[in-house]
Amino acid sequence: MIGMSKILEKEFITPEVFRMKIDAPDIARKRKAGQFIILRTCDEGERIPLTIADADADEGWLELVVQVVGKTTKFFSRLEVGDSICDLVGPLGRPTHIERYGNVVVIGGGIGIAPSHPIAGAMKAAGNKVISILGGRTKDLVIMEDKMKAASDQIVITTDDGSYGMKGLVTDALQKLIDNGVNVDLVVAIGPPIMMKFVSLLTKKYEIPTLVSLNTIMVDGTGMCGACRVTVGGETKFVCVDGPEFDGHKVDFDEMMMRQRMYVEQEKESMERHCPHNH
Amino acid sequence: MEEEKKLTPRERLKIPPQPMPEQDPKERIGNVDEVPYGYDEELARTEAMRCLQCKNAPCIAACPVEIDIPAFIKFIVDGKYREAINKIKETNILPAVCGRVCPQEEQCQRTCIVGKSRKSIDEAVQIGKLERFAADWEMKQGEAEVPDVKPPTGKRVAIVGSGPAGLTVAADVRREGHEVTMFEALHKPGGVLIYGIPEFRLPKRIVMREVENLERMGVKLERNKVIGKLYTIDELLEDEGYDAVFVGTGAGLPLFMRIPGENLNGVYSANEYLTRANLMQAYSFPETDTPIALVKNVAVFGGGNVAMDSARTALRLGAENVYLVYRRSRIEMPARIEEVHHAEEEGVQLCLLQNPTRIIGDKNGWVNAVECIKMELGEPDASGRRRPVPIKDSEFTIDVDACIVAIGNASNPLVPDTTPDLETNRWGNIIADDETMKTNKRGVFAGGDIVLGAATVILAMGQGRTAAAAINEYLKTDEW
Numbered sequence: 223m224i225g226m227s228k229i230l231e232k233e234f235i236t237p238e239v240f241r242m243k244i245d246a247p248d249i250a251r252k253r254k255a256g257q258f259i260i261l262r263t264c265d266e267g268e269r270i271p272l273t274i275a276d277a278d279a280d281e282g283w284l285e286l287v288v289q290v291v292g293k294t295t296k297f298f299s300r301l302e303v304g305d306s307i308c309d310l311v312g313p314l315g316r317p318t319h320i321e322r323y324g325n326v327v328v329i330g331g332g333i334g335i336a337p338s339h340p341i342a343g344a345m346k347a348a349g350n351k352v353i354s355i356l357g358g359r360t361k362d363l364v365i366m367e368d369k370m371k372a373a374s375d376q377i378v379i380t381t382d383d384g385s386y387g388m389k390g391l392v393t394d395a396l397q398k399l400i401d402n403g404v405n406v407d408l409v410v411a412i413g414p415p416i417m418m419k420f421v422s423l424l425t426k427k428y429e430i431p432t433l434v435s436l437n438t439i440m441v442d443g444t445g446m447c448g449a450c451r452v453t454v455g456g457e458t459k460f461v462c463v464d465g466p467e468f469d470g471h472k473v474d475f476d477e478m479m480m481r482q483r484m485y486v487e488q489e490k491e492s493m494e495r496h497c498p499h500n501h
Numbered sequence: 502m503e504e505e506k507k508l509t510p511r512e513r514l515k516i517p518p519q520p521m522p523e524q525d526p527k528e529r530i531g532n533v534d535e536v537p538y539g540y541d542e543e544l545a546r547t548e549a550m551r552c553l554q555c556k557n558a559p560c561i562a563a564c565p566v567e568i569d570i571p572a573f574i575k576f577i578v579d580g581k582y583r584e585a586i587n588k589i590k591e592t593n594i595l596p597a598v599c600g601r602v603c604p605q606e607e608q609c610q611r612t613c614i615v616g617k618s619r620k621s622i623d624e625a626v627q628i629g630k631l632e633r634f635a636a637d638w639e640m641k642q643g644e645a646e647v648p649d650v651k652p653p654t655g656k657r658v659a660i661v662g663s664g665p666a667g668l669t670v671a672a673d674v675r676r677e678g679h680e681v682t683m684f685e686a687l688h689k690p691g692g693v694l695i696y697g698i699p700e701f702r703l704p705k706r707i708v709m710r711e712v713e714n715l716e717r718m719g720v721k722l723e724r725n726k727v728i729g730k731l732y733t734i735d736e737l738l739e740d741e742g743y744d745a746v747f748v749g750t751g752a753g754l755p756l757f758m759r760i761p762g763e764n765l766n767g768v769y770s771a772n773e774y775l776t777r778a779n780l781m782q783a784y785s786f787p788e789t790d791t792p793i794a795l796v797k798n799v800a801v802f803g804g805g806n807v808a809m810d811s812a813r814t815a816l817r818l819g820a821e822n823v824y825l826v827y828r829r830s831r832i833e834m835p836a837r838i839e840e841v842h843h844a845e846e847e848g849v850q851l852c853l854l855q856n857p858t859r860i861i862g863d864k865n866g867w868v869n870a871v872e873c874i875k876m877e878l879g880e881p882d883a884s885g886r887r888r889p890v891p892i893k894d895s896e897f898t899i900d901v902d903a904c905i906v907a908i909g910n911a912s913n914p915l916v917p918d919t920t921p922d923l924e925t926n927r928w929g930n931i932i933a934d935d936e937t938m939k940t941n942k943r944g945v946f947a948g949g950d951i952v953l954g955a956a957t958v959i960l961a962m963g964q965g966r967t968a969a970a971a972i973n974e975y976l977k978t979d980e981w
């Protein structure tokens with residue numbers, strides 16, 4: 223119903239990333255690790271998918287972690303505690319398949335750390351040994367360190383510029399784990415497509431099963447439009463209903479990255495128009 | 502009207518069909534307003550006089566919801582418009598919609614004796630236009646009368662999907678006094694009527710008005726609720742306390758052609774293209790936030806209503822060349838004649854007996870051409886239409902910056918996937934009994950495109966009616 227999803231908490235984690243707790247009891251009760259929601263912040267707004275970073279079934283809230291990238295997320299970031307979100311639908315997508323694999327490496331890159339958090343937690347609860355690798359360009363962009371620590375058995379941090387943790391990319395940290403003889407049974411990687419691509423290339427070499435969570439452009443989120451389509455193993459799949467998680471070794475990342483750029487020009491135009499001085 | 506009584510059948514047969522005034526094609530491609538303006542009273546009554554009031558009325562049997570056509574037309578002749586619309590509403594709750602989008606030329610008007618006598622289906626009594634007239638007349642009178650609702654029965658019915666099938670069930674079940682909740686996945690109700698069929702063919706205020714009427718009857722609408730995700734069918738029945746569930750989730754799973762280049766930027770399914778334009782109002786970008794490709798040259802693949810709607814939408818979004826590529830010839834086109842006519846008038850270029858083989862992109866991954874092959878018609882296939890066969894080495898390319906694939910839909914899998922004991926056929930359509938729309942699962946009924954495959958508004962409504970009657974019966978007797 224319109225105006226039902228109230229914002230309960232809001233906090234900027236970095237200047238460009240904010241965390242929001244939203245009142246959504248029915249979704250909070252149902253959602254499982256790996257699922258996402260679609261929301262519309264206002265009546266003229268577009269529908270954007272966001273992965274659920276955390277939820278509490280008893281208290282009835284969802285947590286989203288959002289990076290400001292365009293007009294919609296900018297507008298979203300200006301909403302305050304007490305405001306309501308016009309439309310919120312979920313949980314969407316298939317949940318992560320959780321079972322006891324053994325040693326699971328969960329890789330979160332940048333904003334991708336948020337959605338990897340519930341997966342790490344669920345994997346650990348299922349009896350896996352969870353090693354989490356958190357990567358960011360620089361120290362400030364490595365978010366949710368404490369939460370990830372709590373959800374994992376071990377955590378490794380990498381930054382591109384070496385300002386925090388190990389200097390390098392998440393793939394360097396993963397390579398090091400492998401070189402050190404850690405027996406990795408599953409890798410779950412969530413982050414920028416380019417990161418997921420290189421993680422998948424690396425794990426393919428060692429034949430380590432790898433799940434990636436894709437964040438494509440979406441409209442309805444119910445399989446009705448095909449905006450979210452990607453090629454997986456030579457076949458067209460709809461991320462919103464067949465995913466969002468797929469076998470990283472089969473995803474055509476280059477095509478996916480190309481499709482994500484479909485509206486860059488128009489997104490710029492929309493941003494210029496609505497937030498002329500502020501980006 | 503005095504003079505009316507005196508008309509002999511012969512005189513009636515002499516009156517030509519009354520055309521409906523329309524927006525000029527050149528003007529209308531610059532706006533999204535409705536194309537035909539509708540009849541005024543005089544045109545409507547003249548058209549109505551053409552009806553012979555046949556005793557056996559073949560038109561009634563040819564209407565999927567069996568509207569008493571001669572009766573409502575007679576009321577229009579007599580200027581009794583309230584009676585006319587009430588007569589239609591006895592069996593059709595969405596006359597303003599059906600008057601605009603039904604394929605009358607394949608249904609009621611096809612059997613009309615007037616058309617037969619004049620040796621042209623086009624010259625049959627314009628039943629659809631008269632239906633629209635009566636419905637529009639009622640809208641002009643202000644708020645519709647809320648139908649009587651019987652006292653509460655204590656029974657609860659969940660309806661999944663708010664397209665024409667769901668809306669019909671909601672009205673008919675609510676009238677019996679049952680509590681009705683309609684769950685809709687999108688943020689606006691109406692199904693294809695809202696997200697698919699464009700404003701210039703079916704103004705959205707008409708659909709919203711019908712939904713508001715249902716809400717005034719006490720139907721509860723839950724937007725943004727995806728059944729199969731938030732609740733499964735079993736959960737609705739067991740945990741949420743519903744006594745019956747109607748599944749009207751539509752066809753909505755777009756098919757692609759499986760040709761190279763189909764995932765290039767600028768290639769849309771018709772569903773996506775139309776949803777961006779209609780539901781998300783991308784035609785007002787950047788006032789609204791949803792973008793859509795604004796390009797000069799567009800190819801649409803397909804020959805049905807959906808293809809026509811996509812092509813005509815592309816023109817309104819500023820395209821200069823819109824090519825409609827269809828693999829058979831004009832007579833096999835499944836689109837309504839009126840839609841093909843409107844599309845051509847507006848400048849859509851029909852490329853018949855051609856089939857896309859490959860979509861070609863530029864270095865940024867955007868479409869810049871489509872390769873097609875010429876076709877010829879061979880022997881009839883299972884559908885009775887002559888099978889198109891490619892002509893060897895006849896490939897050629899058309900320069901385009903966007904492609905819209907409108908070759909049909911498969912059924913939406915969200916409900917069947919999460920209701921393992923619900924029977925579906927090999928295309929994923931839910932199997933339901935024709936006479937009751939009961940599925941194999943106790944308490945669960947289904948109808949509309951999810952059962953029929955992509956069909957029509959009126960057939961979806963017809964199944965909705967049938968289902969509603971069976972639901973009311975089931976709730977009364979508790980017999981399955």
Ligand SMILES: Cc1cc2nc3c(=O)[nH]c(=O)nc-3n(C[C@H](O)[C@H](O)[C@H](O)COP(=O)(O)OP(=O)(O)OC[C@H]3O[C@@H](n4cnc5c(N)ncnc54)[C@H](O)[C@@H]3O)c2cc1C
Binds near residue numbers: 692957
């Ligand atoms: C572009 C276009 C043009 C058309 N033109 C014509 C025409 O001119 N004349 C004509 O007669 N027919 C036309 N049709 C066909 C007609 O619109 C359909 O046959 C009719 O709408 C089917 O009705 P329905 O109620 O079965 O489903 P739909 O109208 O498809 O409605 C289904 C609804 O269910 C919702 N839903 C789906 N899954 C779920 C879920 N899991 N939980 C909750 N909600 C869900 C969907 O969001 C949707 O709102 C056209 C179709 C299209 C796409």
Ligand code: FES
Binds near residue numbers: 440442461
């Ligand atoms: S977002 Fe429309 S099908 Fe996935």
